[in-house]
Amino acid sequence: MLWRLLFIALIGGAQCTTSDRCPAGGDLIQTTVKSFQSSTVNDYHPKRAIDGRTDTCAKTRPNSQDNSTWWKVQLSGVYQISCVSIFSKDQNDTIMTGAPVRVHIGSFNNRIDSKICTHITDFNRGQWNNFTCTEQVSGRYVTVSLPGTRPLILCEVKIYGKRKDLINTTNSITSQSSNYTNTEGVPYSSGRATDGNVTACAHTIEMEAEHWWRIDLLGVYNISRFSMYNKKTHNTNITGAQIHIGNSRENNGTNNKICANMTHFTEEQWNDFTCAEQVSGRYVTVFFEGERPLVLCEVKIYGNKKESPFELIKEKKTWEHALEYCRERNMDLATILNEDDQTLAELEARNADTPFLWMGLHYTCILEVWFWVADHRLEFNRWAPGEKTGDCDRSAVMERVEGHKWFSKSDYAEFNFICQKF
Structure with missing residues (x-):
C-alpha cells in the first residue's frame, strides 16, 4: 500500500507510516490506567488497544441505530496532546474513515468541554496512522468515536504529549x-x-x-x-x-x-x-x-x-540604610503594585525577625504624597486603618503577622526589609 498524506478536516493532520512514532514529537504517554468502550464483543475488551500488541484488538458491537461507537482511555494525569497513533489490522471491518479523535475532559457524554484533535478522512489498514493535533488541546481522556452503525476496531493506540504542570502540594x-x-x-x-x-x-x-x-x-x-x-x-x-x-x-x-x-x-x-x-x-x-x-x-x-522578585533581608537597618543596601546590590526596596505582589511579599515577611519590614514606600513633605522609590504611583494599598498619615520622615512597613497590613513608621526605626530584584 502506497504511503500518502491524509487530509484532515477542521484542525488536524495525519500521516500514514510504518512507524508508531508521531512526527509532531512529544513523549509517549503511559496509557495503563483505565480504558472504556461503548460495547464489547466477546473478549475484545478496551484494554487490548493499549496492551502493546498489534495482533490483539479492542472491538465494539455495531450499532442498531445511527449512533457513534466509541473507545476512550483515561490518562494518568492532564496532558497537552500533540499526536495520536492508531494501528488496525488489514481487514474490511477495520475501516476508520470518518472517526473523530477527541481529546477532552469529563465523562464521554460531556462534550461541552471537549476539543477535537482531528477528523479521520481516510485510514490505511495494516499500518500505523499518525494524527497530529494542530490546535493546542489538553485533557485527561482521549476518545476515538466512529459515527454510524459500524463496529469500532482498534488494535493499538499510542498517545504522545507533555504532562501539564502538576503543582507539588506536599508542603502545602x-x-x-x-x-x-x-x-x-x-x-x-x-x-x-x-x-x-x-x-x-x-x-x-x-x-x-x-x-x-x-x-x-x-x-x-x-x-x-x-x-x-x-x-x-x-x-x-x-x-x-x-x-x-x-x-x-x-x-x-x-x-x-x-x-x-x-x-x-x-x-x-x-x-x-x-x-x-x-x-x-x-x-x-x-x-x-x-x-x-x-x-x-x-x-x-x-x-x-510565579517567580518572586522579593528577597527578605534579616538585618536591622533604618529605612535609608535599607534602601542603600538594596541598591548597592542592584536591587531596590520592594514595590507592591497588586494583589500578587502583596502575597509574594507576605510569604517573605512571615520569616522576618522583626515585627515590621521596610518597603520602598516613602512620604515626601515637599510634594505631600506617598510614592514608591522605584518611581510608581501609589494605587494599590493595604494600609491599616488610620495609618496613611502625612508626617515627614516617615516610610511604610509591612507587619509580619497574619493580615500583613501596612503601617507608617519613623525612618530612623530599625527593621528587617524586603529587596526587589529587577
Missing part, C-alpha cells in the same frame, strides 16, 4: 470547615485530600449550612486546571460545588474569584475543571453549600508558579 497547608470522625475515632481531616490515596477522603460534618475545603499553596500560581477524584459511597457526589482561587482568606477564601462551578461530577473517575478565565492565587477553596458534607478523596492542581 490544608484546612476545612470541620472534621468528620468515624466510629473508630479516625478524623477525616483536610490533609487526606492531598495524600495521594484516592481511598482516604477528607470529610466535613453534616448539617452545617456551608462547607469548605482550602489549600494554601505557599506561593502564587497561575492555575490552569483543578482535578478531583471521589470514590463512590455516601455523599461523594459534590455536583454544585464551587472552586475559588485567589490571594484572600476572607470568608474562608470564598471572596476570591470563582474558577469553576461543578455542574457535573462523576464518582470513581477524575473530574477535571478549567477556569473560565485565567486566575492566579495562593489559595484554592472548594465551597459546598447545603447540609450535605463536603467529601474530597483526592485533589490535584495544575499551574505554573
Whole structure:
C-alpha cells in the first residue's frame, strides 16, 4: 500500500507510516490506567488497544441505530496532546474513515468541554496512522468515536504529549470547615485530600449550612486546571460545588474569584475543571453549600508558579540604610503594585525577625504624597486603618503577622526589609 498524506478536516493532520512514532514529537504517554468502550464483543475488551500488541484488538458491537461507537482511555494525569497513533489490522471491518479523535475532559457524554484533535478522512489498514493535533488541546481522556452503525476496531493506540504542570502540594497547608470522625475515632481531616490515596477522603460534618475545603499553596500560581477524584459511597457526589482561587482568606477564601462551578461530577473517575478565565492565587477553596458534607478523596492542581522578585533581608537597618543596601546590590526596596505582589511579599515577611519590614514606600513633605522609590504611583494599598498619615520622615512597613497590613513608621526605626530584584 502506497504511503500518502491524509487530509484532515477542521484542525488536524495525519500521516500514514510504518512507524508508531508521531512526527509532531512529544513523549509517549503511559496509557495503563483505565480504558472504556461503548460495547464489547466477546473478549475484545478496551484494554487490548493499549496492551502493546498489534495482533490483539479492542472491538465494539455495531450499532442498531445511527449512533457513534466509541473507545476512550483515561490518562494518568492532564496532558497537552500533540499526536495520536492508531494501528488496525488489514481487514474490511477495520475501516476508520470518518472517526473523530477527541481529546477532552469529563465523562464521554460531556462534550461541552471537549476539543477535537482531528477528523479521520481516510485510514490505511495494516499500518500505523499518525494524527497530529494542530490546535493546542489538553485533557485527561482521549476518545476515538466512529459515527454510524459500524463496529469500532482498534488494535493499538499510542498517545504522545507533555504532562501539564502538576503543582507539588506536599508542603502545602490544608484546612476545612470541620472534621468528620468515624466510629473508630479516625478524623477525616483536610490533609487526606492531598495524600495521594484516592481511598482516604477528607470529610466535613453534616448539617452545617456551608462547607469548605482550602489549600494554601505557599506561593502564587497561575492555575490552569483543578482535578478531583471521589470514590463512590455516601455523599461523594459534590455536583454544585464551587472552586475559588485567589490571594484572600476572607470568608474562608470564598471572596476570591470563582474558577469553576461543578455542574457535573462523576464518582470513581477524575473530574477535571478549567477556569473560565485565567486566575492566579495562593489559595484554592472548594465551597459546598447545603447540609450535605463536603467529601474530597483526592485533589490535584495544575499551574505554573510565579517567580518572586522579593528577597527578605534579616538585618536591622533604618529605612535609608535599607534602601542603600538594596541598591548597592542592584536591587531596590520592594514595590507592591497588586494583589500578587502583596502575597509574594507576605510569604517573605512571615520569616522576618522583626515585627515590621521596610518597603520602598516613602512620604515626601515637599510634594505631600506617598510614592514608591522605584518611581510608581501609589494605587494599590493595604494600609491599616488610620495609618496613611502625612508626617515627614516617615516610610511604610509591612507587619509580619497574619493580615500583613501596612503601617507608617519613623525612618530612623530599625527593621528587617524586603529587596526587589529587577
